[in-house]
Amino acid sequence: MAPRANWKGFLRLSLVTCPVALYPATSDTEKVSFNQINRKTGHRIKYLKVDAETGDEVTSDDIVKGYKVDTDTYIEVTKDELDEIALESTHTIEIDEFVPKTDIDNRYLIRPYYLVPDGKVGHDAYAVIRETIRSMDKVAIGRVVLTNREHIIALEPLDSGLMGTLLRYPYEVRSEKEYFDDIQDVKLTKDMLDLAKHIVEKKSGAFEPELFEDHYETALIDLINKKRSGVPLAAKTAPKTGGNVINLMDALKKSLATEKEAAPAAKVNGKAKKPKKRVEGQREMLLPIAGKGGKTAAAKEAPPKKADKPVRAPARGRKAG
Numbered sequence: 585m586a587p588r589a590n591w592k593g594f595l596r597l598s599l600v601t602c603p604v605a606l607y608p609a610t611s612d613t614e615k616v617s618f619n620q621i622n623r624k625t626g627h628r629i630k631y632l633k634v635d636a637e638t639g640d641e642v643t644s645d646d647i648v649k650g651y652k653v654d655t656d657t658y659i660e661v662t663k664d665e666l667d668e669i670a671l672e673s674t675h676t677i678e679i680d681e682f683v684p685k686t687d688i689d690n691r692y693l694i695r696p697y698y699l700v701p702d703g704k705v706g707h708d709a710y711a712v713i714r715e716t717i718r719s720m721d722k723v724a725i726g727r728v729v730l731t732n733r734e735h736i737i738a739l740e741p742l743d744s745g746l747m748g749t750l751l752r753y754p755y756e757v758r759s760e761k762e763y764f765d766d767i768q769d770v771k772l773t774k775d776m777l778d779l780a781k782h783i784v785e786k787k788s789g790a791f792e793p794e795l796f797e798d799h800y801e802t803a804l805i806d807l808i809n810k811k812r813s814g815v816p817l818a819a820k821t822a823p824k825t826g827g828n829v830i831n832l833m834d835a836l837k838k839s840l841a842t843e844k845e846a847a848p849a850a851k852v853n854g855k856a857k858k859p860k861k862r863v864e865g866q867r868e869m870l871l872p873i874a875g876k877g878g879k880t881a882a883a884k885e886a887p888p889k890k891a892d893k894p895v896r897a898p899a900r901g902r903k904a905g
Contacts, residue, residue, distance in 0.1 A: 591730055592702055593675040597713050602706030604677070606728070609696035609747065616804045666732060674729040677737065677748075679713070682722040688738060691757050694750040699739065714741050725751075779836040786843040 589605040620629040633642050649666075650658035677699075701710045717724050717740060724739040728748075736751040810817060 589702075590697070591728060593677065593728075595677045595679070595699065595710070595713060595726075597679045597716070597724075600709050600712055601676075602709035602713070603702040604699050604706075604710065605702040606730075606748065607698045607700065609698050616801060616808070671727070671729060671734055677726045677728045677739075679724045679726045679739070681725050682717070682720055683725055684721075685723045685740065688723065688751070689757075692751045694735075694752055697737075697748045697750070698742075699746040699748045710746075714744075714746055717741055717746075776833060776836060779833075779840055783836070783839050783843060786840075 587607050589607055591606040593604065594601050595604045621627060622629060633644075633647065634640060635642055648663075649661045651661060652658055701707050713724075726737050726739060728735055728737045728750075730750075736753070737748045738751055739746050739748045741747075807817070
């Protein structure tokens with residue numbers, strides 16, 4: 585299913601305007617998710633919206649927003665009243681300023697989006713804005729309204745398009761002082777730092793996110809596949825621990841020795857051989873069993889071989905939000 589835009593409107597830099605659409609750059613649809621079910625019947629749990637005092641179910645038409653000012657006192661705010669205070673950024677991303685990317689504290693970053701031209705017109709204006717930001721080597725700061733809230737968005741070129749990252753407001757970022765004030769000021773010897781640097785050098789490499797593996801997700805898929813196939817679950821062994829660290833210097837030396845003893849990566853043409861890249865969608869869940877004997881058929885299936893990787897069903901399209 586084609587992705588669905590979270591927002592459509594206009595991107596504007598002074599008098600230069602073009603129609604654009606905003607798409608989420610990340611997705612959780614590939615992750616394993618669970619439904620809550622009734623253990624006795626196997627049916628899904630359904631939640632009802634009820635009046636907290638009377639217990640009666642309330643229809644969507646009778647539900648409005650309310651701001652709590654006291655224990656039992658709420659200020660009712662209607663949709664029409666919210667629409668009345670809607671800002672211009674509801675329909676337009678107005679670029680207010682340009683700032684160096686290094687000036688943006690990572691704590692202010694929320695989530696990335698892709699901003700693309702909407703339709704066949706406006707590509708020239710879009711390209712002008714994109715290349716202007718690129719040539720200035722800065723990030724454009726604008727405002728956009730998503731889910732009835734105005735957000736600050738930072739725009740920067742990404743290949744032939746623009747990536748927009750939502751930013752937090754200052755009141756959403758906690759000060760580090762209330763957490764770091766009690767950290768002791770300790771003196772570290774040069775030998776300790778040198779050993780630690782050697783360990784870092786041994787573990788240094790290029791950032792290659794395609795090689796990352798979600799071990800918990802893999803374990804979840806393996807668990808579900810085994811249960812569907814009727815394979816008995818082995819008892820979990822106690823995790824290995826390194827024991828208590830008595831001496832920091834000894835721990836650093838032991839860590840460095842462990843790194844040196846590790847087998848060197850195989851080399852091809854004098855270069856370290858990279859691990860095989862994971863193929864997108866290589867882990868797929870078992871598909872539902874067709875026919876009337878669903879549960880019986882699942883139980884009779886041959887257990888997956890030990891060397892087999894868990895398999896996942898194709899992800900279903902989901903509404904972006």
